[in-house]
Amino acid sequence: MRKRGLKFYMSIYRKILIQDLKSKMSYRADFIISTIGMIMTNLSGFVTFMILFHNFPTINGWDYYHMLFLYGFSLVALTPVQCFFDNNWNLRFMVQSGDFIKYCFRPVNVFFYFMSEVFDVKGLGQLAFGIGTIVYAWIKIGIPVTPLVILKLIVFLFTASLFMIALMNFAAATCFWIKNSGYVMVIMFRFKDFAKYPSSIFEGIFKVIFTFLIPIAFIAYYPSLVILSPDNVPVLSWISPLFGLIFFYLSYKFWMLGVRKYDFTGS
Amino acid sequence: MEEAVVMKNVCKDFKVLNRHEGLKGSIKDLFSRDYKTVSAVKDVTMTVNRGEIIGYLGPNGAGKSTTIKIMTGVLEPTSGEILVNGKVPYKNRTENCENIGVVFGQRSQLWWSLPLIESFKLLKDLYMVPEKEYDDMIALYRSLVDIEPILHKPVRQMSLGQRTLSDILAAFLHNPAIVFLDEPTIGLDVSMKSKIRELILGLNKEKNTTVILTTHDMGDVDALCKRIVIIDKGMKIYDNDIDHLKNYFGSYRTLKLKLADDTWEEMLIDEKTTDVMDVIMEKQKEKKIKDVKILEISTEEVIRKIYEGGTK
Numbered sequence: 001m002r003k004r005g006l007k008f009y010m011s012i013y014r015k016i017l018i019q020d021l022k023s024k025m026s027y028r029a030d031f032i033i034s035t036i037g038m039i040m041t042n043l044s045g046f047v048t049f050m051i052l053f054h055n056f057p058t059i060n061g062w063d064y065y066h067m068l069f070l071y072g073f074s075l076v077a078l079t080p081v082q083c084f085f086d087n088n089w090n091l092r093f094m095v096q097s098g099d100f101i102k103y104c105f106r107p108v109n110v111f112f113y114f115m116s117e118v119f120d121v122k123g124l125g126q127l128a129f130g131i132g133t134i135v136y137a138w139i140k141i142g143i144p145v146t147p148l149v150i151l152k153l154i155v156f157l158f159t160a161s162l163f164m165i166a167l168m169n170f171a172a173a174t175c176f177w178i179k180n181s182g183y184v185m186v187i188m189f190r191f192k193d194f195a196k197y198p199s200s201i202f203e204g205i206f207k208v209i210f211t212f213l214i215p216i217a218f219i220a221y222y223p224s225l226v227i228l229s230p231d232n233v234p235v236l237s238w239i240s241p242l243f244g245l246i247f248f249y250l251s252y253k254f255w256m257l258g259v260r261k262y263d264f265t266g267s
Numbered sequence: 268m269e270e271a272v273v274m275k276n277v278c279k280d281f282k283v284l285n286r287h288e289g290l291k292g293s294i295k296d297l298f299s300r301d302y303k304t305v306s307a308v309k310d311v312t313m314t315v316n317r318g319e320i321i322g323y324l325g326p327n328g329a330g331k332s333t334t335i336k337i338m339t340g341v342l343e344p345t346s347g348e349i350l351v352n353g354k355v356p357y358k359n360r361t362e363n364c365e366n367i368g369v370v371f372g373q374r375s376q377l378w379w380s381l382p383l384i385e386s387f388k389l390l391k392d393l394y395m396v397p398e399k400e401y402d403d404m405i406a407l408y409r410s411l412v413d414i415e416p417i418l419h420k421p422v423r424q425m426s427l428g429q430r431t432l433s434d435i436l437a438a439f440l441h442n443p444a445i446v447f448l449d450e451p452t453i454g455l456d457v458s459m460k461s462k463i464r465e466l467i468l469g470l471n472k473e474k475n476t477t478v479i480l481t482t483h484d485m486g487d488v489d490a491l492c493k494r495i496v497i498i499d500k501g502m503k504i505y506d507n508d509i510d511h512l513k514n515y516f517g518s519y520r521t522l523k524l525k526l527a528d529d530t531w532e533e534m535l536i537d538e539k540t541t542d543v544m545d546v547i548m549e550k551q552k553e554k555k556i557k558d559v560k561i562l563e564i565s566t567e568e569v570i571r572k573i574y575e576g577g578t579k
């Protein structure tokens with residue numbers, strides 16, 4: 001069999017992406033409206049955050065700008081899952097209707113082929129907002145800009161993204177076993193909102209749950225500590241990149257196990 | 268290697284859960300052992316030779332699609348042995364997929380919003396088809412069917428017929444050894460059906476592609492298949508040339524009577540047991556008959572007889 005390596009997959013993904021963008025832009029009105037919608041969504045999220053937190057006192061050493069940093073961090077970390085893995089939201093319907101079978105007839109990885117079908121441009125607006133927010137908070141807090149800090153920021157943003165992607169993979173793949181998996185997706189997706197808030201909600205039993213069971217604390221809180229409190233970084237933050245990789249790998253395996261175990265109903 | 272597909276005593280059982288409603292129900296289902304077994308394919312043994320077009324027939328729910336899912340490597344058989352192009356398909360799914368093409372009824376496998384030609388180019392890359400072979404294939408398509416009107420159309424704007432045509436073209440694009448067509452002509456008009464039959468026949472001839480076709484349309488069978496395999500309730504009940512079958516039912520005649528109101532009445536008569544003339548005389552006592560035709564038994568009727576009677 002001809003080998004299909006990383007280079008092959010990258011090139012295929014790029015080609016599919018280009019075609020997809022071309023066809024999206026050919027529906028110009030659609031494209032403009034969804035761009036406006038995307039900006040409005042982000043603005044309203046931002047304004048809500050301002051109203052909620054602007055007059056807030058410092059909580060556990062977290063002031064307003066720290067919170068803002070965390071908010072921006074989570075926005076950026078959520079971008080890859082939204083841009084590249086959005087098709088997870090359709091998985092349930094395709095599995096139930098039987099349309100999912102078409103992804104199994106190609107000589108490529110099923111997970112890749114499935115995810116490559118949808119690229120959600122809306123995520124890009126979120127990315128821009130997130131970066132803006134991080135930069136603004138960064139300046140206000142006065143964190144020194146060194147190459148090392150930037151590198152840390154990138155590594156830990158990547159880590160945070162992995163957790164979010166993995167979480168959604170797990171949630172989506174439940175549809176191979178249970179019928180009403182929509183609940184699971186929605187609940188997981190709601191959980192991610194907690195990622196925007198700092199330690200104060202992660203106490204006691206919740207800390208255990210959100211760290212080990214549904215690791216949303218890794219989406220922003222633990223990774224961002226590396227930047228925000230460099231003198232006092234918990235061990236969990238340092239090992240989070242490794243955890244992220246493992247968690248992502250497990251979610252991928254779980255997803256693929258679902259494909260293998262699935263019976264392919266529908267003629 | 269002469270055999271495209273070899274199946275030995277292949278069985279497929281599905282365990283169907285008796286499902287419960289609601290969120291609580293689905294959590295319960297996760298741990299439930301309350302299921303029944305459906306045997307979709309029972310002990311099927313058959314061989315498909317390279318270059319053959321076989322009609323894989325049977326009533327709804329007979330197990331045709333399940334067999335195809337097994338042959339494509341998507342489903343693992345519960346028991347039995349299967350080789351497709353000399354390999355066990357479910358153990359080598361991606362490898363198997365390089366050498367097969369699949370069209371599954373009315374589910375398009377193409378990129379919905381892309382013009383057909385862009386889908387073709389992506390498939391060319393996915394299957395790593397060399398430039399030259401790709402160009403030759405497109406040229407062959409052009410010689411067999413008028414593809415210009417659909418080539419630059421997004422799949423989502425196509426009619427059902429155009430979409431099916433596109434899917435069939437896409438299935439042959441990487442010149443696979445075997446193409447599976449599961450009810451490809453369902454819902455198409457007569458002219459599109461004949462266009463598609465010509466295309467399949469032409470591609471089979473040019474490329475010696477093995478075609479495994481399921482259909483309910485005996486026109487497809489007459490136009491394409493020399494050999495048919497029939498399954499019913501998961502079991503193979505017939506596997507031979509279509510001519511053989513017609514010989515078996517050779518004593519059968521289709522009697523067509525044109526009545527006073529210009530409608531045709533049809534009946535199937537076994538000449539071994541019944542005299543055709545007697546039937547006509549009997550009928551004439553009841554109604555006025557304007558015209559009489561006696562025909563060979565049609566494929567349609569042969570198949571119907573087999574579904575009803577079950578014969579070897």
Ligand SMILES: Nc1ncnc2c1ncn2[C@@H]1O[C@H](COP(=O)(O)OP(=O)(O)O)[C@@H](O)[C@H]1O
Nearest residue numbers: 263264265267281307327328329330331332333
């Ligand atoms: N994934 C599945 N789970 C449970 N039962 C199935 C599944 N797929 C098919 N069946 C059952 O197996 C039998 C054969 O189905 P199928 O192969 O689709 O028949 P055909 O294609 O000949 O109409 C039917 O009774 C059908 O209900």
Ligand SMILES: [Mg+2]
Nearest residue numbers: 267331332449
């Ligand atoms: Mg079927």
